[in-house]
Amino acid sequence: MASLGFKASGAAQVAVENNVSHMVADQVASKIAAKDATLWGPEAESEASIRLGWVDLFEASRALVPLIAQTRDELAAQGVDRIVLAGMGGSSLAPEVITKTAGVTLHVLDSTDPDMVSSVLSQDLEKTALVVSSKSGSTVETDSQRRVFEKNFKDAGIDPAERIIVVTDPGSPLEASAREAGFRVFVADPTVGGRYSALTAFGLVPSGLAGVDLDTLLNEAEQASSSFGEDSESNVALQLGAALGGTRPLRDKLIFVDEGSGIVGFADWAEQLIAESTGKEGTGLLPVVVNATDPESLQPQADFLEIRLVANVDDHEAANEAAAAVEVSGSLGAQLVLWEYATVIAGYLLDINPFDQPDVESAKIATRGLLDAQPGPEQPLFTDGGIEVRATKGLLPEGAATVTDAVNALLGELSMSGYLAVQAYADRLHMTDLEKIRPELARISRRPVTFGWGPRFLHSTGQFHKGGPAVGVFLQITADSDADMEIPGLPFTFSTLINAQATGDASVLAELGQPVLRLHLKDRTGAVAQLIAAISAAQAARGEQASS
Template identity: 60%
Template sequence: MSVRISVGGAAADAVRAAVPTLVADGVASKIAAHDATLWGEAAVDEASKRLGWTHAVEVSRPLVPEILALRDELRAAGVEHVVLGGMGGSSLAPEVITRTAGVELTVLDSTDPGQVRAALADRLAASAIVVSSKSGSTVETDSQRRIYEQAFREAGIDPTGRIVIVTDPGSPLDASAREAGYRVFNADPTVGGRYSALTAFGLVPSGLAGVDIAGLLDEAEAVEAALGVDSDDNPGLVLGAAISATAPLRDKLGIIADGTHIIGFADWAEQLIAESTGKEGTGILPVVLDTDSPEVTAGLPDVQLVRLVADAGEQPFHDGDEILVSGSLGAQLVTWEVATAVAGRLLGINPFDQPDVESAKIAARGLLDARPEPAPAAFVSEGIEVRGTPDVIGAASDLASAIEVLLEEVPEDGYISVQAYVDRLALPELAELRDVLAARAGRPVTFGWGPRFLHSTGQFHKGGPAVGVFLQVTAEPAEDLAIPDRPFTFGELIAAQASGDASVLADHGRPVLTLTLTADAQPGTLLGAAG
């Protein structure tokens, strides 16, 4: 089998307890048959429109020659560099696909003006950009398309030869792009964004960049038959039970790349699982870990570890207390999708909706429309402006005490979410905050680059268990960037997204601390205060 899973400890107990019932209920074959009743009556309407991913290989095969033909056409026109403007599942799947294949793809999943400028400055004359938006109305990708259109025209390049659109049929972007003469690929509208890795959203940018996408589909096809069979060794059932049926529920899932050839898979799995399961006060919180992250050896009772390894072995059970997973990328993509759908059934939630994602978007739009003056900082410490919810700021007097108060708000079964709304190319060291805070707090810590996580893990933050505390890091842009034909800039957009999300989190009773790096601030100061 092209995917191997071996479980131990609590995960093994969960598999032994849950999988026989899943088999008896015909869950695997019903998923393959698009049975929308598996997740309860309230989910039927949404589920009936969101199960196309189970047949993604079959549906996507005809796209392959079309994508490869366009790749050849672009190369003949001098295009050597592919950029992807996308958010959430639209960017994370192509990112893991191309990184694993060793193929260059610039993923522009940010609205930070510095990061947008860096993309525009990178070989524009030899670049093409794929703009991916399922709804066709995503503000981030619309802004990216506008700035690239302007840049191409200013360089004397016809944008219609360099901009490729991926969207659902009938979306506003579908209509406007076709009218403007752009090349458009329509994705399967029965597939939600986070399940879209093997649809046009994953295949178009990856294929244009040079990935063997036919081979990727072959890898997925190799495991599809096994995933549709009601059997005790079905890897989708086994993995779904292992991550969601532990008793008591280990609702933090630490995902560790430990010998796998796949690069960045945990980031993709994070958005799939968090957005699918984090609702109605429950869910599984994925935590992306390194082999030496503090959580790995902490023995936290609510953390289930998954190791992505080179070979999980032939034995379904082992003596450890972890889940071991190995296999090809295409096979793992579809296996984890099935496992997540199974987890939704076991948790009693609808894994295909995202009821809390829109709230942050609405709040950001409201701020963009009104464009109020930023709320004054509670205080400034070493060039870092400090704001936050009253429960955090009221007891703080400087940067270190503000972080200390936030950590004191973490409940016994809680987690810390670090959200960096900054240029990740210019400030990569901020990712070190994750391990620093995990070591200090003794609790799981997630890290997300904003605003891309708003389209994925942002659902868990509002809809999942109310046990998270939130550290936002923002930065004053050194130089802002106007968005063509829009009344706001990229700097105003990312600031509104951060402020909007903070307000929604606060409305949900979540403690929030926002730290804004001014021109005088040093990232090392923040890291020092956090430790």
């Protein structure tokens, strides 16, 4: 892997030229490295003072490596070589990119979809160990997954204490209950927020147990980070942070395209880091993960900043100088720390606190209320084939009777500065055809379209949806399950939980005045095909309208 590289063009280069020298003079980089909590203003100081542990975690993280290796050896001696990770947000996205890039297998369970939970649970249980990762120790998804695995271990005659490994913050409720149950426990640094925790126990424990070379990863990160705290105009972190947060007017749609970086799924991890860190107070940066042939990449617009992840910027064909783009290359360890620095630098330029997530809790509160009350399902406005259609009040015109009508109505709410968010509360392992609708919707709307699997996106772009610019429209997709699953010790099932999460989030968005179209698939196979066909029909209908 080539050493860390960066290039900027167009408005991104102008942002670098306009901002880096000022940040050097203001000692922004060295203040971050020194954990100066005053950098983001007095309102952010209390939170920043307990969230900067990621800048110098290398010694503490290296101390974990032999303990992780010892645990891996103990599991292997029992014939255990299948690692499942129950975690959400930063607890799952970093291990996912780390293991995929290393080419080792980690089964990431970051869903409450009963079919997905059942699928992961049913495979090779006798060879399986479960890593339960939660900073707070109270994450409902992770707690539910732990409960069902613990029961199934017991039912199979397996001692859960031999198979469950817990990663949490010291003093959390999970730490206390895990130690009481006899589980192996790794405590993480509580001064590192979840989305900055890639190189703490949250990223290292599941990755190391799955077989990743952690020493190399940490060496890459530490070697690169040594320059990120320097007040120098050649500091790549300052340059990237300036490009992200310093364009004027702000190019707030970050179009991520991987062009052979060699890092698998990196944009999905960066999406959470950036969106949750910056999407608040009516501003923020929205990552949009696309392929090189997708509309957002082929048709740049005035609010787009293209992020090209490449193998080596020196070997890569230069971007069109008229475009607004950055190109970044480097090893995974180096880039994990680079983007953490760049994100908090962007937050500095945007004048926001990059360490809080003030709007994430709203969906959780709404979900808890629905779980307590367990109301009956809201009646659909109409049903088209295998798809039930629901929508926020006033979204659908009188006479709307098809999914195509509903999609066109939603797209009609999309402004020229807006975006469409597809939120699929479904089995992301087996319903991948749903992802085909993202580029199709981008072609129809000619605006950026994000795709998030629920409920995992609630711990990622969910903050931006509620706290960022109020220019989003939302297509929520839910689905009947083939077989529901009880959650031991809780008065609701996985189907009830995921439906409450979808309904709760939709209600919060509606209260904020955001348009939400909810399509419920009664048949997970046939209805997906129907949905894809309906969106194609919407594209044809809009084309006819444009030409008439």
